Amino acid sequence: NAGVTQTPKFQVLKTGQSMTLQCAQDMNHNSMYWYRQDPGMGLRLIYYSASEGTTDKGEVPNGYNVSRLNKREFSLRLESAAPSQTSVYFCASGGAFYEQFFGPGTRLTVL
Amino acid sequence: GENVEQHPSTLSVQEGDSAVIKCTYSDSASNYFPWYKQELGKRPQLIIDIRSNVGEKKDQRIAVTLNKTAKHFSLHITETQPEDSAVYFCALDTGRRALTFGSGTRLQVQP
Numbered sequence: 224n225a226g227v228t229q230t231p232k233f234q235v236l237k238t239g240q241s242m243t244l245q246c247a248q249d250m251n252h253n254s255m256y257w258y259r260q261d262p263g264m265g266l267r268l269i270y271y272s273a274s275e276g277t278t279d280k281g282e283v284p285n286g287y288n289v290s291r292l293n294k295r296e297f298s299l300r301l302e303s304a305a306p307s308q309t310s311v312y313f314c315a316s317g318g319a320f321y322e323q324f325f326g327p328g329t330r331l332t333v334l
Numbered sequence: 335g336e337n338v339e340q341h342p343s344t345l346s347v348q349e350g351d352s353a354v355i356k357c358t359y360s361d362s363a364s365n366y367f368p369w370y371k372q373e374l375g376k377r378p379q380l381i382i383d384i385r386s387n388v389g390e391k392k393d394q395r396i397a398v399t400l401n402k403t404a405k406h407f408s409l410h411i412t413e414t415q416p417e418d419s420a421v422y423f424c425a426l427d428t429g430r431r432a433l434t435f436g437s438g439t440r441l442q443v444q445p
Contacts, residue, residue, distance in 0.1 A: 254431050256432065263438075264437065264438070265340075265423055265435045265436060265437045265438050266378065266423065266435040267435075268432055268433070268434075271431070271432050273430070273431040279430065279432075281432065282434075313377060313378070317431060320366070320385075321366040321368075321427050321431065321433070322368065322380060322383060323368075323380070323433060324380065325377040325378050325379070326377060327376075327377050328377055
């Protein structure tokens with residue numbers, strides 16, 4: 224029972240490159256989330272999926288796209304990376320009563 | 335969207351003392367109020383949560399109190415230990431199966 228897993232752990236991109244961050248959960252949760260955390264700051268919601276087949280924008284969706292591939296997997300794509308997207312990205316899954324559990328994070332640097 | 339303010343931003347206490355972190359919010363529709371602990375370089379971890387039908391909840395040295403009328407909730411840590419040193423985030427539900435997070439409190443427990 225791994226909980227929430229994310230790949231990769233670290234990534235360095237050049238401005239304009241694209242990449243997809245992968246997230247998977249084995250807790251049979253319906254909801255999944257993507258957050259970004261900038262140094263010394265809190266967590267800001269990028270996109271979320273309340274159930275399989277649905278996605279919604281969060282607080283900071285610009286520059287990102289998401290795909291809820293199935294109940295277990297929720298990916299985040301950066302089509303054209305910018306230095307402002309340098310951050311730590313956390314995926315989370317949500318239980319039936321709003322509680323959320325986080326993955327280990329992906330540390331992304333855009334040069 | 336929902337706004338949550340968290341104070342203080344930093345807190346330094348002596349080992350064995352108590353620590354209190356407070357969050358205030360504006361949307362009276364929120365019904366779920368979790369607290370997360372994040373150690374340096376790690377993922378946020380849920381440590382305690384409270385729902386709007388109760389006023390206080392305890393788990394060993396940690397307690398959370400909720401005042402829905404005044405729209406604030408607080409985390410109380412008693413008999414602090416060096417391993418309590420971390421960043422603590424409050425959060426609340428937005429009513430759309432998503433959470434909004436406070437900006438965090440860096441707690442340092444001095445041995």
